[in-house]
Amino acid sequence: MRRALARSWRAGWRQVEDRGLHTSAAAAQQAAPQPDTIEVFVNDEPIQIPKGWSVLQACDAAGIDIPRFCYHQRLSVAGNCRMCLVEVEKSPKPVASCAMPAGPGMKIKTDTPLVKKAREGVMEFLLINHPLDCPICDQGGECDLQDQAMVFGSDRSRFSEMKRAVEDKNLGPLVKTVMTRCIHCTRCVRFSTEVAGVQDMGVTGRGRDSEIGTYVEKLLSSELSGNVIDLCPVGALTSKPAAFTSRPWELKTTESIDVSDALGAAIRVDARGPEVMRIVARLNEAVNEEWISDKARFQYDGLKRQRLNVPMVKGPNGLQPVTWGEALSAIAAASKGLRGTQLKAIAGKLADAESMLALKDLFNRLGSGNVWHEGGFPDLPADLRASYVANTTVAGVEGADVVLLVGTNPRVEAPVYNARVRKAFLDGCRVGLVGQAVDLTYPYEHLGSDAAALAALKRGGPFLDALKAAKRPVLVVGPGVLNRPDRAALLKALHEFAESAGVVREGWNGFNVLHDCASRVAALDIGFAPSAASRAPGAGAARFVYLLGADDWEDAAVPDGAFVVYQGHHGDRGAARADVVLPGAAYTEKAGTYVNLEGRAQRTRAAVPVVGDAREDWRIVRAVSEAVGAPLPYDDADALRARLGELAPHLVTTGAIQPPLWLDGQYPRTLEADAAAAPAAGPLRTTIDNFYMTDAISRASPTMAKCVQARQTMRY
Amino acid sequence: MAKQWLNKVLELGEVKGGLAWGRFLFDGNRWVTLMEQAPKGKLVGTDYHGNRYFENEGDIYTRKRFVIYAEKRTNAYNPTSVPPEWHAWLNYINDYEPTTFDYKPPVYALKAEVTATGTPKGAWADPDKRNWLKYSAWAPPSSGARGGKA
Numbered sequence: 084m085r086r087a088l089a090r091s092w093r094a095g096w097r098q099v100e101d102r103g104l105h106t107s108a109a110a111a112q113q114a115a116p117q118p119d120t121i122e123v124f125v126n127d128e129p130i131q132i133p134k135g136w137s138v139l140q141a142c143d144a145a146g147i148d149i150p151r152f153c154y155h156q157r158l159s160v161a162g163n164c165r166m167c168l169v170e171v172e173k174s175p176k177p178v179a180s181c182a183m184p185a186g187p188g189m190k191i192k193t194d195t196p197l198v199k200k201a202r203e204g205v206m207e208f209l210l211i212n213h214p215l216d217c218p219i220c221d222q223g224g225e226c227d228l229q230d231q232a233m234v235f236g237s238d239r240s241r242f243s244e245m246k247r248a249v250e251d252k253n254l255g256p257l258v259k260t261v262m263t264r265c266i267h268c269t270r271c272v273r274f275s276t277e278v279a280g281v282q283d284m285g286v287t288g289r290g291r292d293s294e295i296g297t298y299v300e301k302l303l304s305s306e307l308s309g310n311v312i313d314l315c316p317v318g319a320l321t322s323k324p325a326a327f328t329s330r331p332w333e334l335k336t337t338e339s340i341d342v343s344d345a346l347g348a349a350i351r352v353d354a355r356g357p358e359v360m361r362i363v364a365r366l367n368e369a370v371n372e373e374w375i376s377d378k379a380r381f382q383y384d385g386l387k388r389q390r391l392n393v394p395m396v397k398g399p400n401g402l403q404p405v406t407w408g409e410a411l412s413a414i415a416a417a418s419k420g421l422r423g424t425q426l427k428a429i430a431g432k433l434a435d436a437e438s439m440l441a442l443k444d445l446f447n448r449l450g451s452g453n454v455w456h457e458g459g460f461p462d463l464p465a466d467l468r469a470s471y472v473a474n475t476t477v478a479g480v481e482g483a484d485v486v487l488l489v490g491t492n493p494r495v496e497a498p499v500y501n502a503r504v505r506k507a508f509l510d511g512c513r514v515g516l517v518g519q520a521v522d523l524t525y526p527y528e529h530l531g532s533d534a535a536a537l538a539a540l541k542r543g544g545p546f547l548d549a550l551k552a553a554k555r556p557v558l559v560v561g562p563g564v565l566n567r568p569d570r571a572a573l574l575k576a577l578h579e580f581a582e583s584a585g586v587v588r589e590g591w592n593g594f595n596v597l598h599d600c601a602s603r604v605a606a607l608d609i610g611f612a613p614s615a616a617s618r619a620p621g622a623g624a625a626r627f628v629y630l631l632g633a634d635d636w637e638d639a640a641v642p643d644g645a646f647v648v649y650q651g652h653h654g655d656r657g658a659a660r661a662d663v664v665l666p667g668a669a670y671t672e673k674a675g676t677y678v679n680l681e682g683r684a685q686r687t688r689a690a691v692p693v694v695g696d697a698r699e700d701w702r703i704v705r706a707v708s709e710a711v712g713a714p715l716p717y718d719d720a721d722a723l724r725a726r727l728g729e730l731a732p733h734l735v736t737t738g739a740i741q742p743p744l745w746l747d748g749q750y751p752r753t754l755e756a757d758a759a760a761a762p763a764a765g766p767l768r769t770t771i772d773n774f775y776m777t778d779a780i781s782r783a784s785p786t787m788a789k790c791v792q793a794r795q796t797m798r799y
Numbered sequence: 800m801a802k803q804w805l806n807k808v809l810e811l812g813e814v815k816g817g818l819a820w821g822r823f824l825f826d827g828n829r830w831v832t833l834m835e836q837a838p839k840g841k842l843v844g845t846d847y848h849g850n851r852y853f854e855n856e857g858d859i860y861t862r863k864r865f866v867i868y869a870e871k872r873t874n875a876y877n878p879t880s881v882p883p884e885w886h887a888w889l890n891y892i893n894d895y896e897p898t899t900f901d902y903k904p905p906v907y908a909l910k911a912e913v914t915a916t917g918t919p920k921g922a923w924a925d926p927d928k929r930n931w932l933k934y935s936a937w938a939p940p941s942s943g944a945r946g947g948k949a
Binding site for chain 1: 933934935936937938939940
């Protein structure tokens with residue numbers, strides 16, 4: 084009791100110090116318990132916790148590890164594994180701490196003989212029907228059951244009856260099931276129902292005969308399905324593409340960033356030697372929590388297919404391998420004497436900020452501002468940062484009370500972002516959609532599909548009223564708007580709508596733009612956009628085109644007679660068209676800066692070496708600059724990043740967001756010249772037709788091909 | 800004497816032509832069997848794979864019985880081509896010569912096939928297994944260059 088008092092006094096004094104209050108009256112006031120917290124005792128240590136926390140959360144806060152299988156902090160409480168039993172004073176039996184709310188003054192004991200015996204009993208029951216196949220189980224080494232059995236398991240079995248066996252379920256090409264290993268924690272069921280929003284998984288049967296499955300054989304139809312692999316505490320759900328390929332202790336882990344969509348999810352790249360063996364999610368509360376999309380998780384086998392490993396130059400027999408020197412002199416010869424719009428650069432979906440900056444600097448030195456970013460809207464005006472990023476931030480959309488999606492399908496453009504919107508919906512947020520009607524995994528009000536619906540919405544109606552009355556309204560503008568030829572008119576209308584509906588107000592910016600690829604925000608940030616002269620209709624056709632990993636250009640963007648240089652890591656459409664191929668590095672092989680859709684600069688790390696004779700991308704551009712006689716002034720990565728910081732300071736403060744300025748009502752004026760024509764007809768639809776194949780890496784991935792096939796052949 | 804011995808070796812080993820001699824010299828097991836044991840041996844029988852079995856009464860126990868494989872390619876013969884009945888005789892599991900002894904296989908027995916060693920993915924004989932490159936390179940279209948592992 085004396086210790087407890089001393090501790091609470093110290094805590095009170097700390098608070099006083101923090102607030103700069105030193106009078107004794109203030110100290111007395113501060114020492115009084117906060118009304119929204121309660122005090123509980125974990126193993127006789129007092130701790131203040133918020134009201135409504137469970138006993139397990141109280142123990143976690145006190146730094147006491149409670150063993151668990153079914154409890155997960157991001158899912159609802161199931162309380163069915165019984166592993167988290169603790170003793171609570173005045174309770175006749177041990178209680179499941181995950182499901183028991185902590186009460187004021189509760190005395191929790193976690194290290195008594197009763198608790199130990201209870202957990203040992205639970206473990207014995209769990210192991211009754213669990214097979215002894217750890218040596219051939221892919222979860223071996225990172226298995227919760229294995230770890231906890233080392234603490235609470237017995238060294239011998241008292242079970243002499245038959246173990247049960249369960250038929251394996253076919254969940255598609257990504258998730259491998261060995262259902263005999265399942266301990267029925269139902270994390271996967273709760274994840275797919277609550278977070279992914281697909282009612283696919285469930286429990287059938289009861290007691291000893293209960294099974295986890297999809298009721299009838301069908302594909303796990305979520306874009307987040309791979310997360311059940313991370314969630315499964317045992318080896319019942321494992322990665323099918325990574326089955327029997329590696330053990331966790333053989334792998335070198337590298338913390339990196341995903342580039343398969345614009346979200347920039349935090350990932351961990353696990354490599355063995357020069358091979359990426361798997362990619363798993365990493366925690367980043369501000370971006371992806373702990374989920375990643377299936378494309379981010381499973382496209383890594385594309386990194387081993389169709390790779391460019393030597394420079395090539397086109398000769399009479401097509402592209403032939405050459406040395407770097409020969410390739411560079413071929414570029415120098417082809418670009419000699421060309422100036423202005425005769426030169427053209429197109430950056431691809433996976434280009435990092437460093438190489439785009441180097442390429443832009445090179446073209447500017449050659450007297451050309453003809454630099455484009457591929458996709459349907461390369462010339463989006465990028466003068467005002469708030470007009471092309473998600474100002475509410477990814478985490479901020481969770482708190483929204485009304486969300487209006489325009490021309491977007493976040494389920495395929497950024498599935499984890501969609502899970503955030505779904506979370507907001509579950510908290511009572513009202514969601515409306517203008518655009519093609521799609522399944523977003525949550526119900527929404529479909530307000531129309533074309534620009535006319537937007538105009539009608541602006542005139543009035545219940546949704547506009549809700550938006551105006553909302554405390555935290557959010558407007559999400561997707562690539563379905565940005566890739567249209569009448570983009571300027573639509574954007575102008577949307578900006579005016581945002582102002583009039585109060586989406587942007589004092590202390591709250593609800594205007595969000597959702598992009599469909601990883602490199603676009605960085606490209607707009609560093610001004611990788613064509614100059615006015617190159618955009619003018621009179622600009623001549625380019626005779627020299629430099630493709631920086633660009634594979635999805637419009638046919639007209641690369642003229643027929645042009646000399647094409649392709650720099651990239653995969654042989655795809657760009658390399659097939661090229662006269663010179665320069666092998667670059669994929670995102671797992673270089674340290675590159677990517678800016679996600681909310682404007683957060685993040686850096687990938689090199690997990691594996693580059694393949695063959697390939698080089699890091701910005702170094703290639705630097706070498707090209709030397710060859711064409713316009714050397715760039717930076718020789719190492721630090722100097723390049725210093726230049727990056729000169730141009731856009733937020734690009735070098737990785738991991739943070741610099742909130743952009745919102746120019747009240749001024750931005751639409753810049754669009755006035757282009758927005759003269761009224762918006763055209765036709766639905767606002769997403770740019771992504773096929774979620775599993777969006778860029779060179781995912782197109783080269785056999786696993787992604789299997790996913791596409793499964794969507795066609797399996798029931799979902 | 801030496802010439803007779805060599806002629807016997809050539810006859811039993813079916814060694815014909817210069818190239819065959821080269822192979823013969825570089826295959827240590829065949830060399831030992833043919834040069835040291837074969838001429839003294841008495842042919843006991845031939846199995847359905849064409850392997851010939853010999854016995855040399857004058858040699859010490861466990862070295863009396865030997866086989867000359869039907870497979871003539873260097874280092875390509877496979878001990879799994881020995882059928883179970885001959886395997887038992889060859890390894891002194893029993894002394895029943897399969898030519899004279901009426902061996903009754905069990906009902907579930909299958910005909911002994913040569914194990915196709917080297918076919919699984921992890922086998923050393925698989926060229927991919929011995930390839931240190933862990934990626935496949937892109938082959939430009941219509942250039943005639945070969946794709947696959949470089």
